[in-house]
Amino acid sequence: MNDSPEYLEKKRFFDSVITLYGRNVAVEVLRDDAVQIHKLHLSKSNRIDETIEEILALAEMRGIEIKYHTKESLSRISKNSAQDQGVAIDVVSQNYRSASNIATDLPSSFRLLALDGINNPQNLGMIVRSAAASKIDGIVLPRRNSTKLSPLVMKASAGTLFKIPIYYCEDLSEILGIKDTAIITLSSHAKDDIHTLKIPSRAIFVLGNETEGVSDAVMRASTHSVSIPMYRGVESLNVAVTAGIVSFLP
Amino acid sequence: MNDSPEYLEKKRFFDSVITLYGRNVAVEVLRDDAVQIHKLHLSKSNRIDETIEEILALAEMRGIEIKYHTKESLSRISKNSAQDQGVAIDVVSQNYRSASNIATDLPSSFRLLALDGINNPQNLGMIVRSAAASKIDGIVLPRRNSTKLSPLVMKASAGTLFKIPIYYCEDLSEILGIKDTAIITLSSHAKDDIHTLKIPSRAIFVLGNETEGVSDAVMRASTHSVSIPMYRGVESLNVAVTAGIVSFLP
Structure with a gap:
């Protein structure tokens, strides 16, 4: 090397x-x-x-x-x-960086949004826009099994694509071992309510695929699994809406 | 008559x-x-x-x-x-009702989401989905200056279109005078943070048009105007994301 x-x-x-x-x-x-x-x-x-x-x-x-x-x-x-x-x-873009920089880039307390298999470019663009507007410190975007940064993503991001750090990796497994960092998966099946979770000072929220949710490998590595409680028999939210809610958690 | x-x-x-x-x-x-x-x-x-x-x-x-x-x-x-x-x-749909029923339909405490000039059917569908999944009691949808319920709305609602009361009116002015009810407009210019607002027991949140925001007439009639504080110079959120955040306010 x-x-x-x-x-x-x-x-x-x-x-x-x-x-x-x-x-x-x-x-x-x-x-x-x-x-x-x-x-x-x-x-x-x-x-x-x-x-x-x-x-x-x-x-x-x-x-x-x-x-x-x-x-x-x-x-x-x-x-x-x-x-x-x-x-x-x-x-x-200085904000487009390898995920290997996460540990050195970020302060002792941070929140990241990791995307696990988001295939719809409009959703990815909206997620970037919400995260950029919030206090979230960055987005983790795997190359595998994910939509890529593209003109459609850029359009849906409404001019925010280069405003927030986007940490890319081949596969989310690369970021699951960052020291002293909670891996919090969102799952409609989880019993714990995201609104009552005491969020650890170093936290990566993982949002899953629009139809299949978070992948098994990430699920196994997660330290917390939480849901947004839903009513009227509705089973899921649009992933960009979920990302918006998570980004603006107090 | x-x-x-x-x-x-x-x-x-x-x-x-x-x-x-x-x-x-x-x-x-x-x-x-x-x-x-x-x-x-x-x-x-x-x-x-x-x-x-x-x-x-x-x-x-x-x-x-x-x-x-x-x-x-x-x-x-x-x-x-x-x-x-x-x-x-x-x-x-028993859930599709004239806004003139709001006062009699709803319990003494309620929260509604009123949409002021939402022109994008995908946004409307996502808003319906988020509201249906939340404790929001219904959506107020004016016919004037708004996208209509359509197949595109239905698709984006992911099967939730008939699950939540949708109160239609010609114009939002029809609902601005409901007794003892707060009219809370969302505006990126408002100084008060939505997260610290003590939400009145009867509240209608008004979300504005994707580009122009809440119309002047509604703004004048509003009892509260609040914003979701944003960072990195981002000026606005996608209206469906805003609706998701408002729907899941504690």
């Missing part, structure tokens, strides 16, 4: 790059001076229309490097040939 | 009819024995496919009256010719 300072610096940099795609998304992030941009990628096959012209003008104004690709290699960058519209853009 | 017992009986009945449309919606409500159905309306021009066959079989099994219409008159019933797919269905 290379651990020279330059290598680590570079790794830290590339770890914080999020590649988004789509013409309107490119315009949105290029317009927002608060969003740092590494590179703009365009397909050589793009027909020049008003939006592409605006993208080019904004990139030039901000001095952002533009790389041209074949349609095929652009889709390898965007990883979504169906929706990239010939445009991909590397955003650098 | 005719106020004979039969007339009032009939009026009460028709007041509680919600006309939905679309083939999958018809299958869903016909399959659910808990949903009372008044009539099924079909366009004569419908090509008989598997779904129509299932609709016909379910209606026959449940002994539901079927009326056939021209395409034009069916679209006058569905009020949505673009999406009715030649099928409309009258659902009778």
Whole structure:
């Protein structure tokens, strides 16, 4: 393993790059001076229309490097040939970090929201928005079995995607062993009421998949399992609503 | 005004009819024995496919009256010719009631959620789901300047649309004068924190439009104005998330 300072610096940099795609998304992030941009990628096959012209003008104004690709290699960058519209853009967010930083990043007391298998991009965007608006210290987002950060997520986040730390990992198992930290799973079957839980000073709340709930592996590793009591025979809440309630717990 | 017992009986009945449309919606409500159905309306021009066959079989099994219409008159019933797919269905819900019943329906202490200009059907469906799952006693839904109960609302409500009283009115002004009842508007500009508000025993929380907030007329009539304190410069929450937080206030 290379651990020279330059290598680590570079790794830290590339770890914080999020590649988004789509013409309107490119315009949105290029317009927002608060969003740092590494590179703009365009397909050589793009027909020049008003939006592409605006993208080019904004990139030039901000001095952002533009790389041209074949349609095929652009889709390898965007990883979504169906929706990239010939445009991909590397955003650098200091808030997008590997979960291995959690223990050193955070103060002695913190609350995180970990997402276990959230597949709906609109829900993910709404969760980011609620968490960003609350005192939650960050979101843990596994790459496996989860929707990815994408233009749909960005839209539903209503401009908050880069405002809150998002700790990514391959799999939630990576964060289950953080020292002195409670793993609190939300489950409609749990007997304990979330509103009467005395929340430990270091807590990770885990929200499960919209249909299947929290996965077995996480359930086994959890230190607490709580529910939001429900009435009228309703079995579950939308996961973004649950995230909102958890984010704004006193 | 005719106020004979039969007339009032009939009026009460028709007041509680919600006309939905679309083939999958018809299958869903016909399959659910808990949903009372008044009539099924079909366009004569419908090509008989598997779904129509299932609709016909379910209606026959449940002994539901079927009326056939021209395409034009069916679209006058569905009020949505673009999406009715030649099928409309009258659902009778005892929970769908005129807001004029609020004062007599409800116990001496209650909490309602009134929606002021919610235009997104997915948000409305999620709000219904959260309110139905909570102790909220009902939702007040004006017809003016609001999305209507529709298949999209039904889908987002995840099967909860008929579980909670929905009080309809033309305009929210109709409910602003209910005796001894607090009108509590949610506003991101309000200085008082919703979490420290001592909620009066009879309370109507008013949630505003996704972009413009609560309308001026309602704002003037409100007895309390509160906000959910937000951080990181985030200006607002998704209205369905706000509704979830309000619904589950202790």
